[in-house]
Amino acid sequence: MLTLVEAVSLLAAVVATATGILVLRRRQSSPLALPLAVMMFGASLWATARALLPVAAPSPPATVTxxxxxxxxxxAVAGATFWYFVVLSGRRLTRRGAALLLVHPTLLFVVLVADPWHEAFLHVAIEGTTVDVSAGPLYWVHTAYCYALIATGIVLALGAMVRAVPRHRRVYVVATLAATIPMVGNILTTLVATRSDDLHLTPVFFLVSAAIWWWVERFGQHSATVPVSTxxxxxxxxxxxxxxxxLGRVLDANxxxxxxxAGPDGTGLDDGTTDAPWRAHLASAPADDPGTLTTASGTVLxxxxxxxxxAVGRAAGTVVVLRDVTELExxxxxxxxxxxxxxxxxxxNRRALVQRLATAxxxxxxxxxxxxxxLVDVDHFKAVNDEHGHAVGDRVLVEVAGALAAATGPGETAARLGGEELVLLLPGMTADEAAGRAQDLRARVGRIAVPTASAPVRPTLSAGVAALAPGWSADDLLRAADDAMYAAKAAGRDRVARASEPTPA
Structure with missing residues (x-):
């Protein structure tokens, strides 16, 4: 007849089996499902064997089995628990690791099969229908190994819990609790209960553990989630x-x-050097807005x-985040x-010219x-458009603009003011020098020939030159150049005219 403990053990076996089947269905979607299922099936075998001992009592061979x-x-419980915690902690069980885990069950099988001859694992004494079982030295080796394996897994889980994002830490707490409860029951059975009435508490604790797993699998889908660490x-x-x-030394880097x-030789990040460009940039940049850094290779960060x-406000270090924005820049x-x-x-364009002119x-x-x-104006441009069409007129503008760009030196600006009017901004240049530049431009344009259906178009230009006078604004300077340009047109076009000197006040 089953006692209360055996009945609870049998219930634990049923719950563990059901949980294992439930979890096993998720093995394709979660790496946690298979080790948890093996853990539950191992617990079910353990609890079932203990629960049926009173039933098998009249038969010594069945009892021994x-x-x-x-x-x-x-x-199975110990190995699967370790496997589960390895995966839970963000690691992967390699083929070598799996092979090492299988060493224990393989040796255990060999030892148990040969135990009737050597009795190094269990010593069995049978008197009539009474079976007396006592532990041998290999039993204690097996027990110590199982404890060490589970404890190692729990240490892995606790270490991963510290590194996990806050919302996932409860996953480690639940897993550690569910794995620890049966081990506590086994320790109590081994150290305390066996000294009195051979009361085996481990399967009873399995009921609590299996119930926890059943709840989280049924409602929390625990095995579907592998926690994420920072x-x-x-x-x-x-x-x-x-x-x-x-002190500015590297503690960690992703x-x-x-x-x-890191440099081409691997230095510059965690070797303690202080001359790396990003370090020098941080040392010289404002603390509240370090901005961007361009490395020697051209990477913009x-x-x-x-x-x-x-906790008390003392400086603990600095987190530096650098993003490659080369393409964005x-x-x-x-x-x-x-x-x-x-x-x-x-x-x-005109907008850029206005800004640069104001600055100049x-x-x-x-x-x-x-x-x-x-200030340059293409002569008879309207006539070109009327006679040859806007496509030819646009080509003329492009060719003249190309000549203007070719005549532009460093620090100077070539712009289109509007229509056929172009501007050359010449900082540091006097009116005489600017007039020489305009004559050079006029000569360049004189060599242009834009082909058409009839004769090629050979554009000319009228240019007005003005130098900034005391008290003038940007508008005054442009107006003077415009007046000079119109004077060049009035004088017959295809020429350069200079603005009149302003009358002293």
Whole structure:
């Protein structure tokens, strides 16, 4: 007849089996499902063997067989628990690791089969229908190994729990609790209960453990989730993350940081060097906005720095996040350039000219450095459009703009003011020098020939030159150049005219 303990053990076997079947259905979607299922089936075998001992009491061979069946179940529980915690902690059980885990159950099977001859695992004494079983030395080796395996798994889980994101830490707590409860029951059975009435409590504790697993699998889908650690988050980030101590030494860096910041020889990140460009940038940049850094290889890095403090406010270090924004900066430069360029000629547009002219006038006024402007108008441009069409007119503008761009030196600006009017901004150049540049431009344009269906179009231009006078604004300078350009047209076109000197006040 079953006692209360055996009845509870049998119930634990039923719950463990049901949980194992429930979990096993998720083995394709979760790496946690298979080890948990093996753990539950091992617990079921263990609890069933213990629960049926009173039933098998009249038959000594059946009783001995049930005693031996307890240990394969125990080996399955220990090995699967370790396997489960390895996966739960973010690791992968390699083929070599799996082979090593199978060594124990294989040796256990061999020892149990041969035990009637050597009795090194269990010593069995049979008197009539009474079976007396006592532990041999290999039993204690087996027990110590199982304890060590489960304890190692629990240590792995607790270590991973510390590194896990907060919302996933409860997964480790539940798993550790469910795995620890049967071990506590087995320790109590081994150290306490067996000294009195051979009361085996481990299967009873299995009921509590299996019930926990049943609940989380039925309602929490525990085996479907492998917790995420902060280390895993850092490793998959494309941004480089570097953790520095208060002295600026590298404490940690994610793979992206090692790839992005380490030099060709692997130095410059965690070798303690202080001359790496990103370190020098952090030392010289404002703490609240480090901005961007361009490395020697041309990589542009966006830098973000976050100081860390401990619980009492002392400096604990710094987190530096660097993002490769090279492509973003290139696209930004392209967009800026497109926003300041004329779509037809490729020269700077009116908006860019106004900005650059204002800056040049301000600089010239403050430093006394000369500033000149050449304003160019293509002669008879309307007639070209009327006779040959706008496509030819556009080609003429493009060719003239090309000549203007070719005549533009460093620090100078070539722009399209509007229509067929083009401007050359010449900082540091006097009116005489600007007039020479305009004559050179006129000669360049004179060599242009744009083919048409009839005769080629040979454009000419009229140019007005003006130099910034004291008290003039940017508008005054442009107006003077415009007046000079109209004077050139009035004088017969295809020529350069200079603005009149302003009358002293």
């Amino acid at each position: 049930l005693h031996f069946l307890v240990f394969p179940g125990a080996a 280390r895993q988050v850092l490793e998959v980030l494309e941004d480089a993350v570097v953790v520095l101590d208060p 793979p992206a940081a090692r790839t992005l910041l 966006d830098v973000r720095v976050t100081p860390m403090t401990d 290139r696209l930004r430069a392209v967009l800026v350039d497109q926003a300041t360029r004329d779509g037809l000629t490729g020269l700077h 006038v301000e600089e010239s006024t403050s430093t006394g450095r000369p500033l000149s402007v050449v």
